[in-house]
Amino acid sequence: MKIGVLTCTRADYGIYRPLLTKIKADTRFDLEIIAFGMDLQASQGNTIEALLKDWYAKIKKVGSMHEGDSIFDIAYGYGALVSDFARFWQEHYFDHIFALGDRWEMSPAVQASIPYKLKIAHLH
Numbered sequence: 001m002k003i004g005v006l007t008c009t010r011a012d013y014g015i016y017r018p019l020l021t022k023i024k025a026d027t028r029f030d031l032e033i034i035a036f037g038m039d040l041q042a043s044q045g046n047t048i049e050a051l052l053k054d055w056y057a058k059i060k061k062v063g064s065m066h067e068g069d070s071i072f073d074i075a076y077g078y079g080a081l082v083s084d085f086a087r088f089w090q091e092h093y094f095d096h097i098f099a100l101g102d103r104w105e106m107s108p109a110v111q112a113s114i115p116y117k118l119k120i121a122h123l124h
Helices: 010-025 048-053 071-091 107-116
Strands: 002-007 030-036 059-062 096-100 120-123
Touching: 002 010, 010 030, 010 048, 010 096, 030 048, 030 071, 048 059, 059 071, 071 107, 096 107, 107 120
Parallel strands: 002 030, 002 096, 030 059, 096 120
Antiparallel strands: none
16 A cells, blocks of 8 residues: 655654654555655755655655745745645555645645545644
8 A cells, every 4th residue: 555644844754753663664555755845945954864864765855945934935835836746646646645734834735635536644
């Protein structure tokens, strides 16, 4: 079973870590991390490095975010991520996807998944 785990902030990884460890150890699951947002920004801790260090070999990177945090940057970045994820979901299939929290950064990935009728488990 192919499992996708959406992560977009450094706070996500600490919460996800016990779940990721169990999924990774279970041979019934094919785990892929879907990293985006602040996880890919050096100015925000570059969390992607922690994921790579912990041997999560299958990591997909989606889109990029503006470094700014103005109202415009947030709105523009949100729209860009919806577009990036529309393309991503068109090209990648998962049996189940985990989404964490209620921050605005996670929302574009989930919003773009709606037309694709993907199975998303929302945590927290």
